[in-house]
Amino acid sequence: MHEPTLLWTTTAHWLAACCFAPVLAHLHIAATVDSPGEIARYFMITAVQVAIVALLFRPMESRWPVERWTDRRHTAIDRSYTLIKLFGVLPLFTYLVLSPLTSLLGGGGDDAAGLFSLQGGIPWLARHPVLLFIAYYAVYDFVYYVVHRLQHAIPWWWALHSLHHSQRQLSCWSNDRDHYLDDLLEALIVAAVSLLIGVAPTDYALLVLSGELLQNLDHANIRLRFGPVLEKLLVDPRYHRLHHMRVDPERPQLHACNYAFIFPLWDILFGTALFGEAARPTGVGDPMVDADNRRGIVAQQLYTLRRFWGAVRCRAGWRPGDVAFSEDFVPVAVADIDLRQLEASQTPLPASRAGYPGDREPAH
Ligand SMILES: [Zn+2]
Ligand SMILES: [Zn+2]
Numbered sequence: 001m002h003e004p005t006l007l008w009t010t011t012a013h014w015l016a017a018c019c020f021a022p023v024l025a026h027l028h029i030a031a032t033v034d035s036p037g038e039i040a041r042y043f044m045i046t047a048v049q050v051a052i053v054a055l056l057f058r059p060m061e062s063r064w065p066v067e068r069w070t071d072r073r074h075t076a077i078d079r080s081y082t083l084i085k086l087f088g089v090l091p092l093f094t095y096l097v098l099s100p101l102t103s104l105l106g107g108g109g110d111d112a113a114g115l116f117s118l119q120g121g122i123p124w125l126a127r128h129p130v131l132l133f134i135a136y137y138a139v140y141d142f143v144y145y146v147v148h149r150l151q152h153a154i155p156w157w158w159a160l161h162s163l164h165h166s167q168r169q170l171s172c173w174s175n176d177r178d179h180y181l182d183d184l185l186e187a188l189i190v191a192a193v194s195l196l197i198g199v200a201p202t203d204y205a206l207l208v209l210s211g212e213l214l215q216n217l218d219h220a221n222i223r224l225r226f227g228p229v230l231e232k233l234l235v236d237p238r239y240h241r242l243h244h245m246r247v248d249p250e251r252p253q254l255h256a257c258n259y260a261f262i263f264p265l266w267d268i269l270f271g272t273a274l275f276g277e278a279a280r281p282t283g284v285g286d287p288m289v290d291a292d293n294r295r296g297i298v299a300q301q302l303y304t305l306r307r308f309w310g311a312v313r314c315r316a317g318w319r320p321g322d323v324a325f326s327e328d329f330v331p332v333a334v335a336d337i338d339l340r341q342l343e344a345s346q347t348p349l350p351a352s353r354a355g356y357p358g359d360r361e362p363a364h
Pocket of ligand 2: 219
């Protein structure tokens, strides 16, 4: 065995035997939870991913920034969100909720066969693991695309998702800045579909993780684009930054674009793709949402919940369309708001922008 492989396996065995097995035994859940070895593998992959973000993406932000910042004050909170999600929320959900639930329902295992199992429906796919993985991935990414469209279209869901968009300093840590209720809704939908098509619960966390690194890169403040061909196949930083653009009062629909997470194909098929537009400042024009930037994690979670509660209780919270929030957390249609006046009343936007190679000039 090669030395790095041996080191990896030895560490995994050690972590499994000395850390996870005793904890599972202590909690009396060893029988319902995946093997300690699986959990050790998850944490080791996560540690490598966080190291790539910290040691590669982060220095690239300093070397080739799209936006030049005098400080990185607002990025620290997003780093905390990432560490809490990857080392806490996601493994807890996967190993303590999802896999016991699946074994309770009689599913899971290596031969996981969902109701609409891809292997079952298209048997030759089972003989081509790479194609099978891409097929799983395509379904998984499409479900995310649909969920993401709804997060923007339904006001009570936007009340939650707007926390992700309120960040003015979008960085390599911003991917996991989410409301935990939003995360839970999203995870339940995506995990349910994954199980239906036959993804084993142990593979669910790995499926999420493998998309995570690309999404960390896509939020990064790096002047990187994949080029005219590859950018149509795989979401790149320029593409996702356009999704985060703050509303342009002159072109109020421009920001309704680029919802895809991994494959731009979904945006191209459904007419929501935007390529080649100059990078605009990120964030949300609505002052009630922009105020998230002055709060810590607990306050952000609570205020977002108040927006959600204000929206979910009234009819306007269920009527599809762009909304902002009044001071008593009631959704107000953006069509009824003077966006130019709103923009003029906001804190000036930061950042000299270097833009991406190949960008169009800004429209004003
Ligand atoms: Zn979004
Ligand atoms: Zn994002």
